[in-house]
Amino acid sequence: MTADNPFLSQQEAVCPDWLLDMAQKAATPRVAIARAGAPLPMEAARDATEANIMEPVFTGERHLIEAEADKLGWDISQFTIIEAEGEQDSGNAAAMACGEGRADVMMKGQLHSDTFMRAALARDAGLRTGNRLVHIFHISHPDGTRAITISDAAVNVDPNIETRKDATREVVKLLHMLGTGRPKVAFLSATESILPAVPSSVEADELATWAKGEIKNADFSGPLALDLILSPKAVATKKLTADPVAGKADAIIVPDIVSGNTLFKSLVYLTGGCAAGIVMGAKVPVLLTSRADPPAARMASCCLAAIVNAANRQS
Template identity: 70%
Template sequence: MTASSFLSSTEPQAPANLIKMGQDFGSPRVAIARAGAPLPMQAAKEATEADLMIPVFVGERDMIEAEAANLNWDISGFDLHDTTGEEEAGRKAAELCGAGKADVLMKGQLHTDVFMKAAVSRDAGLRTGRRFVHIFHISPPDGSKPILISDAAVNVEPNLETRQDAIREVSDLLIRLGTERPKLAILSATESAIPSVPSSMDGKELADWAKDAVPEADVSGPLAFDLIVSPDAVATKKLTADPVAGQADAIIVPDIVSGNALFKAFVYIGGGCAAGVVTGAKVPILLTSRADPAAARMASVALAAIKCALPK
């Protein structure tokens, strides 16, 4: 057996229920930082036509207009802010969101570090006092219950306070998505708090903290991955009394390596569709990637629209 035998050949599909939920809210104004490239323009066109967003283009005017022409898309009715280079585009897009002239900040053709530096700048006006947390919403190909993962893209080694914010943000997003009582699992390599496994000790501390701090959710930890996703493993290890084990709605990871590996396993092995959003700022932030399929980009815009929850 070769390594590639594990890879799924399933083409990711944007979950219809997530798209429909996004459409049920008012279309947010999405400031696209350096929009003049094929992928961000294609994503913007598809999401606009699906009634998920209103684009606010930021970047080199000639590049944006050329890409729109390639798509046979008349963008004359949308705002366009002419800027030069990555830094100016990132700064302008973030400032538009900070000033209330856009509802979502979206990464276009610029490096992630440049984009996030603009987003966290005090001059942008996006800081709220909460930590920025990235959340993936991953839908399985059979249309069954999705699972959320935090944080797989922004915080490298989140401390306890950052993971507490992640628990709050994930719980809030699940409630917005219609989950009556969210079930959050704190990932480790074991279900016991063992001093030699620091993430297990953190998992126990976070679960204890959440009992009073996040009363609207069930938070359990530490839990190994099998005990998070497999009811059979839960039954075998006699943890059926745990309200989260085997039926988690979300996984809070101890670091970016485990989170990133887990999300990519769900996508590349499981065939899942991963929508991603950064929370904790004044507006939702979309960290689109060149590797994101069209379905993931569409689902991410829908997730941001749900997070905004604008009246229609």
């Protein structure tokens, strides 16, 4: 990252070894890459394939896909190419491959996010389950010793209470899959007090009360401001040491996309965190990658997909 702004971290994002190890021990998923014929999705597919965490199923224009593979010196003759023209057809082809059981994961390539998600949500694709789709970031520190999970920074703009309940369920489910036996989940607000003038604080209290009664093998607390979510020192100063989540949260449920997006980008750009992103709630894991994602984040996202796919098949 650039040194122009002193607040920006000089740390490069790193896909944690433990995450890659978990993914490599899972069954290798077939990943339908929507419109794969561009440098970034092809590089991500090659890296994940060489790491044994992906079997690519390419969709899009065959000549573009083969040209990008040739640039990488990558022989893709053993892999399936589903020919499709343009963004919408390529997205639909990837979604249909997943819905029909010809692929296990749907991954965004060179197409707009709204087009990609529209394909995933199309009724005839067969990916709807009746659950809301929620986006989750699992962000690892560069030293690999700690990670924190955030919902929903990319899909639901202004999630209502029911959507945040679904996000909470999916976050806990993901952390259980990753080996966290009893996740500690915080509901974000600007204060730890319940104030009618701060609607997110009232809703965080409602969500925490609901979660404690409905979700097993996890601890919940809210409302909590960010300092009380992350800092044991702030927790001690404000005499909240009896709170099971404060100062040691594994996950944060955010009230809206602005706070979620800001928090995720702060952890990435200010600490060098590696943000693995996944959309849950569909028939298959969905990877909504971004052009701004570094290679480590793309690899980590593919790791999440392999782990979630394996866990779903066992359940």
